[in-house]
Amino acid sequence: MDTKRTTFNNRLLPYLLxxxxxxxxLVFFIWPAAQAVKSSFEREDPFxxxxxxxxxTHYRQLFADPNYLDALWRTAVFAVSVTALSMLLGxxxxxxxxxxxxxxxxxxTLLVWPYAVAPxxxxxxxxxxxxxxxxxxxxxxxxxxxxxxxxxxxxxxMILIIIAAAWKxxxxxxxxFLAGLQSVPQSLIxxxxxxxxxxxxxxxxxSLPLLSPTTFFLxxxxxxxxxxxxxxxxxxxxxxxxxxxxxxxxYKVYQDGYVGLNIGSSSAQSVLLMLIVMLLTxxxxxxxxxxxxx
Amino acid sequence: xxxxxISEVSKIYTGGVKAVSSVSIDIVDGEFIVLVGxxxxxxxxxxxxxxxxxxxxxxEVKIAGRVVNxxxxxxxxxxxxxxxxxxxxxxxxxxxxxxxxxxxxxxxAEIDARVAEAARMLEITQYLERKPRQLSGGQRQxxxxxxxxxxxxxxxxxxxxxxxxxxxxxVSMRGEIxxxxxxxxxxxxxxxxxxxxxxxxxxxxxxxxxGQIEQIxxxxxxxxxxxxxxxxxxxxxxxxxxxxxxxxxxxxxxxxAMVALNGFAPxxxxxxxxxxxxxxxxxxxxxxxxxxxxxYTEELGAQRLIHGTVGDQQITAAVSPEIxxxxxxxxxxxxxxxxxxxxxxxxxxxxxVPAEAKLAPVEPVI
Numbered sequence: 001m002d003t004k005r006t007t008f009n010n011r012l013l014p015y016l017l018x019x020x021x022x023x024x025x026l027v028f029f030i031w032p033a034a035q036a037v038k039s040s041f042e043r044e045d046p047f048x049x050x051x052x053x054x055x056x057t058h059y060r061q062l063f064a065d066p067n068y069l070d071a072l073w074r075t076a077v078f079a080v081s082v083t084a085l086s087m088l089l090g091x092x093x094x095x096x097x098x099x100x101x102x103x104x105x106x107x108x109t110l111l112v113w114p115y116a117v118a119p120x121x122x123x124x125x126x127x128x129x130x131x132x133x134x135x136x137x138x139x140x141x142x143x144x145x146x147x148x149x150x151x152x153x154x155x156x157x158m159i160l161i162i163i164a165a166a167w168k169x170x171x172x173x174x175x176x177f178l179a180g181l182q183s184v185p186q187s188l189i190x191x192x193x194x195x196x197x198x199x200x201x202x203x204x205x206x207s208l209p210l211l212s213p214t215t216f217f218l219x220x221x222x223x224x225x226x227x228x229x230x231x232x233x234x235x236x237x238x239x240x241x242x243x244x245x246x247x248x249x250x251y252k253v254y255q256d257g258y259v260g261l262n263i264g265s266s267s268a269q270s271v272l273l274m275l276i277v278m279l280l281t282x283x284x285x286x287x288x289x290x291x292x293x294x
Numbered sequence: 295x296x297x298x299x300i301s302e303v304s305k306i307y308t309g310g311v312k313a314v315s316s317v318s319i320d321i322v323d324g325e326f327i328v329l330v331g332x333x334x335x336x337x338x339x340x341x342x343x344x345x346x347x348x349x350x351x352x353x354e355v356k357i358a359g360r361v362v363n364x365x366x367x368x369x370x371x372x373x374x375x376x377x378x379x380x381x382x383x384x385x386x387x388x389x390x391x392x393x394x395x396x397x398x399x400x401x402x403a404e405i406d407a408r409v410a411e412a413a414r415m416l417e418i419t420q421y422l423e424r425k426p427r428q429l430s431g432g433q434r435q436x437x438x439x440x441x442x443x444x445x446x447x448x449x450x451x452x453x454x455x456x457x458x459x460x461x462x463x464x465v466s467m468r469g470e471i472x473x474x475x476x477x478x479x480x481x482x483x484x485x486x487x488x489x490x491x492x493x494x495x496x497x498x499x500x501x502x503x504x505g506q507i508e509q510i511x512x513x514x515x516x517x518x519x520x521x522x523x524x525x526x527x528x529x530x531x532x533x534x535x536x537x538x539x540x541x542x543x544x545x546x547x548x549x550x551a552m553v554a555l556n557g558f559a560p561x562x563x564x565x566x567x568x569x570x571x572x573x574x575x576x577x578x579x580x581x582x583x584x585x586x587x588x589x590y591t592e593e594l595g596a597q598r599l600i601h602g603t604v605g606d607q608q609i610t611a612a613v614s615p616e617i618x619x620x621x622x623x624x625x626x627x628x629x630x631x632x633x634x635x636x637x638x639x640x641x642x643x644x645x646x647v648p649a650e651a652k653l654a655p656v657e658p659v660i
Contacts, residue, residue, distance in 0.1 A: 187380035190347050195394035195441075196368035205393075209384040 040267035058268035090173025115171035123236035154245025180214035296358030303353030330492035331502035373442035549605020568633035574611035577626035
């Protein structure tokens with residue numbers, strides 16, 4: 001890439017210009033992360049008077065704890081479901097809007113709106129829709145013979161947070177997929193049409209393969225989103241319940257640390273969460289990226 | 295193999311802009327037709343209407359005797375070569391060629407045979423396993439051609455297929471397209487803005503301007519008897535000189551000079567006079583001539599272009615580089631080499647067709 005090189009006369013100036021961003025990263029990311037790593041090796045009494053170095057004890061305990069292993073499995077289910085659902089729907093909407101000529105702008109605007117909704121509000125919104133006594137959806141589900149009750153039924157609770165989390169992310173995926181679809185050269189679509197390929201076949205044999213870089217990017221973003229950013233949705237709807245049926249890793253970090261005041265274990269969990277996401281991203285870049293090039 | 299009949303075809307966009315208005319062309323089986331004109335003249339739009347990529351606003355397109363107005367591009371039995379090649383970037387060359395056949399449910403063995411044949415014809419056999427991005431511009435162009443020929447369509451449609459290539463490659467690919475088309479005998483419509491490409495490829499040229507046909511004819515016909523001042527200035531390089539003149543009986547006045555026409559005058563009064571640069575020559579001392587004030591020259595090697603003025607009108611002449619130049623010269627032209635156009639309409643005035651126009655076009659030799 002052709003980047004312009006700027007030369008500073010004052011040797012201090014570049015550092016000064018970088019300082020605000022570096023300070024923010026340092027104070028709000030590096031420092032807390034380092035603190036988390038440090039306190040994951042320590043045990044602190046609830047009042048913060050004494051701290052003991054305990055090595056890997058917290059980590060050992062976590063892997064022996066069935067609650068933690070359950071949360072791990074639950075998070076996997078949650079992440080895969082939310083990513084799959086929001087990406088599929090985002091793609092479907094993008095493909096639909098891409099076929100429109102004049103009304104595309106209106107639909108795009110409307111479809112992007114959910115992204116502007118705060119996660120807590122999104123959670124509450126779906127919580128109301130699914131509310132056992134006053135919600136609209138349980139009313140209709142009842143007619144199908146399904147008794148909806150996310151306060152008692154763990155599976156229902158999980159479905160609720162999956163839908164709420166996916167709903168918010170559809171907008172994001174939609175926007176990227178739409179941009180991707182619109183950058184597929186028109187002449188390729190025309191060439192395929194002359195080559196006897198109908199709209200559906202064109203989509204699967206031409207557009208979709210050309211979208212693979214976008215898909216790959218969104219996959220990483222979505223997994224990271226479900227791992228980290230879905231805390232408010234869980235907190236506002238199910239609060240991790242019932243019987244921890246919706247306690248994902250990030251929610252457990254909060255519960256053990258802030259509610260249970262078990263700072264050591266909570267830190268160890270957040271370090272593990274960070275490692276999981278780093279590993280996933282690494283694996284994705286290493287193995288998936290090789291197949292998205294063309 | 296089929297003829298294409300375009301009758302009274304128009305393209306009107308919403309808002310009433312007419313991109314193509316009432317164009318009729320009859321293309322016989324195996325003919326190579328070139329649509330040529332400046333950008334925005336509607337040539338690509340016309341081609342895309344034949345292909346089925348644009349709806350036809352009015353008129354009728356027939357391919358092999360069948361009206362195709364409402365028929366999908368895939369069902370029209372045509373193949374198109376795009377300006378940017380439009381190769382599928384995620385597929386190998388083999389799959390690019392095979393895609394159209396696979397979509398039509400052709401048996402695997404036949405696909406293999408046809409792809410192999412096309413690849414051999416275009417000398418791209420060794421690249422079949424490569425992706426388009428691993429190919430050079432010329433190779434991509436061949437693959438795009440290959441994709442058209444494997445299907446054995448009734449007609450080829452070319453949309454400025456050579457304009458992304460460098461000058462040298464363009465000349466050699468031009469030759470190949472011509473050779474391939476002769477060999478396969480497939481009816482072809484070729485769109486270009488390059489008049490040289492149009493002249494060299496076409497069996498017949500269709501010169502378009504502002505969505506309308508200016509002239510249809512064999513390249514030499516169009517060159518030697520342009521139907522309008524537009525065609526005269528568009529076809530041929532350097533462009534034909536067009537100057538204002540006055541006809542007085544059998545004499546033509548251009549600025550201060552008079553030329554005897556020896557019976558070639560088609561009318562009288564003011565006319566636009568056209569004369570090709572190569573039809574002008576340095577006058578002998580004893581003949582009537584135009585006083586020419588030299589401004590600058592361009593060297594073409596075999597020829598030298600001399601630019602200057604006769605009276606206050608610009609004139610370019612092509613002369614031998616051996617002729618000595620001076621600031622003031624006298625140039626002459628044979629009366630039968632003059633073209634006359636109406637001042638008002640720009641149309642050619644009838645009654646005089648230079649002898650060369652009667653030359654038969656060269657029969658193609660394969």
